Amino acid sequence: MTTVNRRTFLKGGLIGGAAASLGLARKGSAATFEGYPDGMGVLVDLTRCVGCRSCEAACNKEQGLPPPDKPFDDYSVFDELHHGQKRRPDEAHYTVVNRYDIPGLDHPLFRKLQCNHCNEPACLTSCFVNAYTKTPEGAVIYNPDVCVGCRTCMIACPFYVPAFKYSSSLHPRIMKCIFCYDTRLKFGRPPACVEACPQEALTFGKRTELLRIARQRIRENPGKYVNHIYGEHEAGGTAWMYLSSVPFEQVGLDPHVPKEPILNYVKDFLGMVPMVLAIWPALFAGFHLLATRKEGGHGHHEEGKEE
Amino acid sequence: MKRFVKEKPDLPIVSHVDSTGRPWTLKEKILLGLSPGEYFAQFFRNPVNWFLIAVFAVGIPLLAQRYLFGLGTVTHASNDYPWGLFLGFGLFGMVPLSASGFMLGTTVELFGRHDFHPIERLALLNGLLGYFFAVVYLLVDLGMPWRIYYPMIVSLGPAAVLFLVAWHVATYLSVQIAEVSPAFFEWIGWLKGKRFVRSIILGLTIAGIILSTLHQGALGALFTYAPAKIHPLWNSSFLWILFFCSSIPAGLSMVIVASTFAKNFMRWRCDKEFLDNVDMLTIGLAKGASYALFTYLFLKFISVAHDNEWAYLLTDWGQYYLLEIVIGVIVPLIFFSLAVKNQSAGLARVGGFITVFGILFNRLNTALVAYNWQLYQEIPHWKEVVITITVYCIYFITYRFILYRWPILYTWKGEK
Incomplete structure (x- = not known):
């Protein structure tokens, strides 16, 4: 049965959460069945x-x-x-x-x-x-x-x-x-x-x-x-x-x-998932470097209180 | 406890050894340095504990009933409302309130704002326990809780939003355990473990941001599966952004609430650094929360405009929607702004309490009130309410147990 093949395939590709979310991406961009x-x-x-x-x-x-x-x-x-x-x-x-x-x-x-x-x-x-x-x-x-x-x-x-x-x-x-x-x-x-x-x-x-x-x-x-x-x-x-x-709302x-398909309403979110996974690590590591450069790395000395 | 702290100069325990240089045993650490008799004396003196005992006397048997005789015996067993209070409050409410861990982790570790250090651990612990108990609520609600690991190894449905929630909450829970573990390691005196965690803290923090963005959003995306069931004002394609964005003030406000309780009812446990800084930091948190609340308000406005739902605002549902925004967003926004302007921690605390209420109000409205808006509204079964409160009380005593002992509100004096 085709479903078994697909499931086996997905299982093989699933190593950890990251890979799992790539699975989401594939579904997100798939054409309507x-x-x-x-x-x-x-x-x-x-x-x-x-x-x-x-x-x-x-x-x-x-x-x-x-x-x-x-x-x-x-x-x-x-x-x-x-x-x-x-x-x-x-x-x-x-x-x-x-x-x-x-x-x-x-x-x-x-x-x-x-x-x-x-x-x-x-x-x-x-x-x-x-x-x-x-x-x-x-x-x-x-x-x-x-x-x-x-x-x-x-x-x-x-x-x-x-x-x-x-x-x-x-x-x-x-x-x-x-x-x-x-x-x-x-x-x-x-x-x-x-x-x-x-x-x-x-x-x-x-x-x-x-x-x-x-x-x-x-x-x-x-x-x-x-x-x-x-x-x-x-x-x-x-x-x-x-x-x-009679109109269908009259018969419940x-x-x-x-x-x-209901899935179409969820695709907005599913399509965003790989973006976050791919972009966030570099983006926030970059923020970290920018924010802490003046102190010379991330030391743990107390800064002056802001405001 | 206050009384004993006054009488005994060695208390509270802040180091591996007492004043004579004798190491505390683990038993003494657990009993807060008191003898068993003294420990129980202070336990029963506290009226809060009598309330907890009363709740457990009713709630624990009901929990047993749920597991022995099925969910149907403690809820309305509704097929129209498959998700009730356990998830509406326990999962959808607890998770945004636990965004504190990743917010303060990011502020301190990633942006290098070490001035927030005195409340960082409180925020991390608040996050960890919030998530942990969201999972506990899930275990109460799931039909077959013993299969909770199935989406991990037995049968995978990776195209589902809940799959992402399951994986991310599980992963994030591990990240949070690692983030909180230094406090535990200091307390038991295992320094190798602590140093190892410190060495990977940046990686943990960034992992926390990614996982939080995705699963806070995913909880909102779960409701996009019901486009025809939830009132259009509470449902939109923006729902994942709205859920993520509102989790930020929720998490920050929860730290304000927790630190308020700590400052007023656990003063003996707080060190000078915490007490000296907590007012200032509360105002700092209020500032952050107000930016996020404003963004959230703006996103709410955009989501109504994007789906052209203005006409709904004139209906009864629209009035209720506006009420939610006024109570949950605008009123706390005013308190936070005044707090920052007047440098008043008191006003910030009022704003924090209202924000926490407002977020819970929003999540319950989305999950229960606006759900099936064209059918009927269901009032939860009283047993469901009692079980929800019981689990929350277990959360409360766990939280208190840890705060009393681990170096969360104080800095460990001994080797660290």
């Missing part, structure tokens, strides 16, 4: 979803998650609010469906949320132990064996997806959707939630193909969709994308998520 050409994805069509929660049930079973507090056919969960917020993915739910009552619309809309599997994931780029991998198949997977539990990925994810297993003291870890990578995606099969959907609200396919399908649906159904595919450019492009009949998808 536009995703693996054959990466798979899922198109979520909100106009088709009826909020049956079959996908949640399928996910729970496939991933061996703990049994839910309320059964999956209990729709009162749609009324749950925590701090005024609707449900979000957490350590017991890799995916959640929420209901949104839209003013002027005679029926509510339902929106599924899970990891969107970004092309250039913020969780991956912010992780200091390389616990995340973007596979060529399109999944963003996680390795609990190296995770330290710093939770920077949760800060960095613009979609509020990774959750932490706070309940465990000895084996806490990040819990998030992995696109059923181990059990399905690796073998070319769609994830459990897609297979369980009775409404064909979820379409599994190559990301490039899904973009074509999405545009076609928008074009062939004038007035049915807003002219935007959420996830085409959000956070630099995601494998999971959404079509909606943040329109403020930048249209470029």
Whole structure:
């Protein structure tokens, strides 16, 4: 796998902190990664979803998650609010469906949320132990064996997806959707939630193909969709994308998520690091020589008090 | 302790031998030259210690609970706020306040301002302990603290900002231990070690500047991972410069605060050189801090202008932002200016205390208040607050333990 090669390469090049920061520089100047050409994805069509929660049930079973507090056919969960917020993915739910009552619309809309599997994931780029991998198949997977539990990925994810297993003291870890990578995606099969959907609200396919399908649906159904595919450019492009009949902020998808990889916001800093490493030693050694020359080297006699 | 110093002419210990020429044993050095009975008598006479005992009585069991039953039992276990007080205060607050080590190291060793020598060691120690306890807070907060060395050898993610923080804080901690070690070597009487450290002090100082510039900035850069989550006024591409720049007055003010406590509550331990110079040096620090604060204010102005965020200033968030700047920057700036103008160490001390508060206010605002500004604000769990205070009290007694003993506030009289 390419990631292993890269990691091995970096390990070889890492001797001490200085070398580590050169690694930063390389990343800082790298061009934007536009995703693996054959990466798979899922198109979520909100106009088709009826909020049956079959996908949640399928996910729970496939991933061996703990049994839910309320059964999956209990729709009162749609009324749950925590701090005024609707449900979000957490350590017991890799995916959640929420209901949104839209003013002027005679029926509510339902929106599924899970990891969107970004092309250039913020969780991956912010992780200091390389616990995340973007596979060529399109999944963003996680390795609990190296995770330290710093939770920077949760800060960095613009979609509020990774959750932490706070309940465990000895084996806490990040819990998030992995696109059923181990059990399905690796073998070319769609994830459990897609297979369980009775409404064909979820379409599994190559990301490039899904973009074509999405545009076609928008074009062939004038007035049915807003002219935007959420996830085409959000956070630099995601494998999971959404079509909606109402503006995306009304169905709880943040329109403020930048249209470029989160990493771009950090590059200003990363690019500066090698400059400081290279220039500071000579600069400050020079200052030292200038400041102490009159005393003839750096003796330790007391100077007169200034002012 | 004051009482014993008055009664016993040999105290406080400032040399390897007492007045009769008998060497102090290590046990006596640790017990400050008192008998165990006297030591505990002075310990329990001090009301501060009763407060500490009360805090530990509640806090230590809560710490145990955190390690035995998980983070979720002492915090809100929030997935929306993955970083709470432990990092918001312990890491993002303690680290800028510990910039004192590299600031005074630079002033004395690199720029040759040996007039600042009497407080150099206090500044270095303040830096070392601040960083050390930032790491302690990190160990409380990390999900798997026993894996803290993983980014060093097990699995490297060198493209991440936190990777840089981890490496630099670890390296800088070693540099600071080396910088403070001469005081320890004098105290135990191992002079070879001290001379070796003196010989590499310039290299250590320059390493300190590089590492500090980068990781103080990196702590700010960590928040640039959340461009859509933190209120735009608190987040900008300048954040790393703002964090670095504000760490300078923070570190200097923390030395003012520490020296104020030392001067008033540990007078018996300070030597004449320290007491004679501390007022003058406080004004010198205030001068440095005011330049840095002014630069910081100017950078804040530029960051608002650069991102064209003027309209936000008229909102409630904008008022809060301006409040932070007035309390944390403008008010101390006024105190520092008046202090320098009137040569008043008292005013400089007021400014120093306010600056320390202002920096903590800024870091907590960035990490907790302005974070998720479009969702909701979370009040930390009371157990989280108590654990934070407990760790801070451990920091306090460690700090005091060292100041009582090592030649930080006084010059070692014996061989050195």
